[in-house]
Amino acid sequence: MSSVHTAMNSFGFPGIVGLAPMAGITDFCFRKICFDWGADFAYTEMISAESIVRNIAVEHLLPSKVESNVAIQIFGSDPCKIADAAALVESKGPWININAACPVRKVVSKGAGGALLRDLKKLRQVVRCTKSAVKKPLTVKVRLGWDRDEVDRIIQICLEEGADGLEIHTRTVKQLYGGRAKRNLDLSKWKAPIALSGDVFTAQDFHTYVMRGASAVLVARGALRKPWIFREIKGFQSTELSQIGRAFLIHIFLKRAVKGDRSLYEMRQFVRGYTNGMRNAREFRERFMKIKDCDSMIEAVAEFYGLSVNQFNHMVKAELFKDRALEK
Ligand SMILES: Cc1cc2nc3c(=O)[nH]c(=O)nc-3n(C[C@H](O)[C@H](O)[C@H](O)COP(=O)(O)O)c2cc1C
Numbered sequence: 066m067s068s069v070h071t072a073m074n075s076f077g078f079p080g081i082v083g084l085a086p087m088a089g090i091t092d093f094c095f096r097k098i099c100f101d102w103g104a105d106f107a108y109t110e111m112i113s114a115e116s117i118v119r120n121i122a123v124e125h126l127l128p129s130k131v132e133s134n135v136a137i138q139i140f141g142s143d144p145c146k147i148a149d150a151a152a153l154v155e156s157k158g159p160w161i162n163i164n165a166a167c168p169v170r171k172v173v174s175k176g177a178g179g180a181l182l183r184d185l186k187k188l189r190q191v192v193r194c195t196k197s198a199v200k201k202p203l204t205v206k207v208r209l210g211w212d213r214d215e216v217d218r219i220i221q222i223c224l225e226e227g228a229d230g231l232e233i234h235t236r237t238v239k240q241l242y243g244g245r246a247k248r249n250l251d252l253s254k255w256k257a258p259i260a261l262s263g264d265v266f267t268a269q270d271f272h273t274y275v276m277r278g279a280s281a282v283l284v285a286r287g288a289l290r291k292p293w294i295f296r297e298i299k300g301f302q303s304t305e306l307s308q309i310g311r312a313f314l315i316h317i318f319l320k321r322a323v324k325g326d327r328s329l330y331e332m333r334q335f336v337r338g339y340t341n342g343m344r345n346a347r348e349f350r351e352r353f354m355k356i357k358d359c360d361s362m363i364e365a366v367a368e369f370y371g372l373s374v375n376q377f378n379h380m381v382k383a384e385l386f387k388d389r390a391l392e393k
Contacts, residue, residue, distance in 0.1 A: 075202075076160065076202040076204075076229035076230050076257075076258060077230075077258050077280070078105075078106060078230065078258055078260055078280055078281035079105055079106045079134045079159070080104075080105020080106055080134070080281065081105060081275065081281050081282065082103070082104060082105055082271060082281065082282050082283075082284065082295060082298050082299075083104060083105060083106040083107055083108070083260065083281055083282070083283045083284070084096060084099040084100075084104045084106075084107035084108070084283070084284060084285075084288055084295075085108065085232075085262050085283035085284060085285035085288075086107075086108035086109065086110060086111060086138045086162070086164070086206070086285075087110065087285055087289070088110045088111050088167075089110065089334075090110070090289060090334070091107060091108060091109070091110055092110060092126075092323075093128075093129050093132070093319075093323060094316060094319040094320045094323055094324075094328075095288075095292075095316070095335075096132065096135060097315075097319060098292050098312055098315065098316050098319075099288055099292060099295055100132075100134075101312065101315075102292055102293045102294070102295040102296045102312070103295035103296050103298065103299040104284075104288075104295045105134065105281075106134035106135070106136070106281075107132075107134065107135050107136075108135065108136045108137075108138045108162060109126055109127060109128060109135060109136070109137050109138050109158070110126055110138070111138045111139070111140045111164045111167065111178075112126045112127070112137065112138065112139055112140070112150075112154075113139075113140060113141060114139050114140065114141030114143070114146045114147045114149070114150035114151075115141060115146060115150075117139065117149075117150035117153055117154055118146055118149050118150050118153065123154075125323075127154060127157045127158070128157055128158045133159065134159060135158055135159070136158050136159060136160045136161065136162045136204070137151075137154055137155070137157060137158040137160075137161055137162065138162045138163075138164050138206065139151055139154075139161065139162070139163055139164065140163070140164035140167060140172060140177045140178050141177050142175055142176030142177040142180065142181075142187070144187070144190040144191045144193070144194040144195070145194055147163060147191055147194065147195055148191075148194035148195045148197070148198035148199075149198065151163075151195050151198055151199045151203070152198040152199055155199045155200065155201045158201070159201065159202075160201050160202040160203065160204060160229070161195065161199055161201055161202070161203050161204070162203075162204045162205070162206055162232065163191060163192070163195060163203070163204075163205045163206065164177070164178050164206055165178065165179065165181040165182055165188055165191070165205055165206060165207045165208075166178060166179055166182075166206045166207055166208045166232075166234050166238070167179055168208075168238045168239075168240075168241050173238070179208060179211065179238030180211075180238075182207060182208060182210055182211045182219060182238055183211040183238075185218065185219070185222055188205075188219070188222060188223070189222050189225075189226055192205060192222070192223050192226035192227065192228050193226040193227070196226055196227035196228065197227075202229035202230070203227070203228055203229055204228060204229060204230040204231055204232060205223045205228050205231050205232070206231070206232040206233075206234070206262075207219050207220075207223070207231060207232070207233055207234070208233070208234045208235075208236055208237055208238050208240075209233070209234075209235060209236060209237050209247065210237050210238070211237060211238050211239065212237055212238070212239040213237060214237065214247070216233065216250065217254075220233075220255055220257075220259070224255070224257055228257070229257065229258070230257050230258035230259060230260070230280070231257065231258075231259050231260070232259075232260040232261075232262060232283060233250070233259060233260070233261055233262065234246070234262045234263050235247040235248070235250060235261060235262070235263040236263055245264060246262075246263025246264040247263070248273055248274065248277065249277060250277065251278075252277065252278040252279065253278060258280035258281070259279065259280050260279060260280055260281040260282065260283055261274045261277075261279040261281075261282055261283070262282070262283035262284075262285060264287075265282055265283070265284045265285075265287045265294075266286070266287040266290065266291075266294075267287075267294075267297070268294075268297045268298045268300075270287070271284070271298045282298075284298075288338075289334075289335070289338050290337070290338045290341060291338055291341060292312060292335075292338060292339070293308070293309060293312070306343070306370055306371075307370060307371070307372060309339060309370065310339075310366065310367070310369070310370025310371070310372050311370075311372065312339070313335075313339040313366050313370070314363060314366055314367060314370075314372065316332070316335065316339075317332055317359065317362055317363055317366065318363075320332060321359045326358065326359055328359070329356070329357070329358065329359055329362060332362065333353070333354060336349075336350050336353045336354075337350065340369070345369075349365075349369050352365060353365060353366075
């Protein structure tokens with residue numbers, strides 16, 4: 066066994082709070098919204114190593130040219146394929162992240178994602194092969210273990226094989242999203258950067274992890290429920306209704322610009338978060354779910370937040386094109 070890799074580790078998370086990877090959610094549009102609210106870094110949705118190697122429609126999943134702090138998350142089960150895939154896309158992001166955490170049956174049944182924690186020899190090979198294939202830093206997103214907490218062994222393996230850092234969802238794979246995430250991991254013995262993820266729904270949850278020694282904290286469902294959570298984590302006490310409405314509208318515009326009218330249906334998964342706890346939210350959501358075109362959606366949202374669509378159209382164009390956000 067090689068010794069734990071601690072030599073001149075220059076990797077650090079580019080900030081204290083990141084948007085966690087979420088398949089089907091953390092696309093370019095949602096990342097932009099979360100960066101605007103204060104997220105320091107983010108991840109792509111998980112991308113299959115197989116698709117990258119076979120060059121099957123992955124371009125839209127990779128970070129856009131205008132994003133600088135978006136790591137590329139890859140999943141797979143074959144160490145060589147993951148390594149090849151990482152080498153093929155590493156130029157598109159600041160670091161490569163391997164998914165050894167996903168508990169979804171479709172992924173685990175193929176030996177990928179969280180299944181790598183059931184076979185730690187395989188996990189070791191994956192990290193070893195990938196590390197030797199890439200020049201950019203490599204991190205591994207793991208859970209505490211497959212069905213029990215063996216996180217120390219997992220961290221040890223990843224670091225021995227040269228991982229530059231880890232992201233840990235503090236549940237086991239078998240727990241899925243049930244029970245409470247573990248808050249009191251002892252990270253003091255590890256020199257590498259370790260970001261923690263699990264049940265971050267408030268600024269207080271974030272601080273609890275930081276006080277426990279996390280190098281950074283990842284927010285997943287908390288960002289879906291309340292995209293402006295990053296602003297609260299950064300110390301802003303209140304967020305105006307008009308700011309939330311504006312973000313919601315920008316999100317719809319971005320989705321339409323990037324994905325066309327089918328984005329209408331994708332926006333449905335965000336309406337609860339943008340209207341959480343607001344007056345008449347229930348009635349609005351029911352109406353929103355029935356809307357069948359983007360223009361009507363924009364009008365309905367503008368009306369709900371008391372914004373004018375015309376004024377907004379100008380503002381959005383200025384906003385979106387000022388940093389050439391839509392340029393691929
Ligand atoms: C809808 C959804 C999709 C997710 N997709 C991924 C993924 O693609 N890759 C990954 O590493 N984790 C994924 N996760 C896990 C999150 O990154 C995060 O670690 C987990 O949800 C715990 O954080 P939370 O309690 O703040 O939600 C996903 C979670 C959710 C809710």
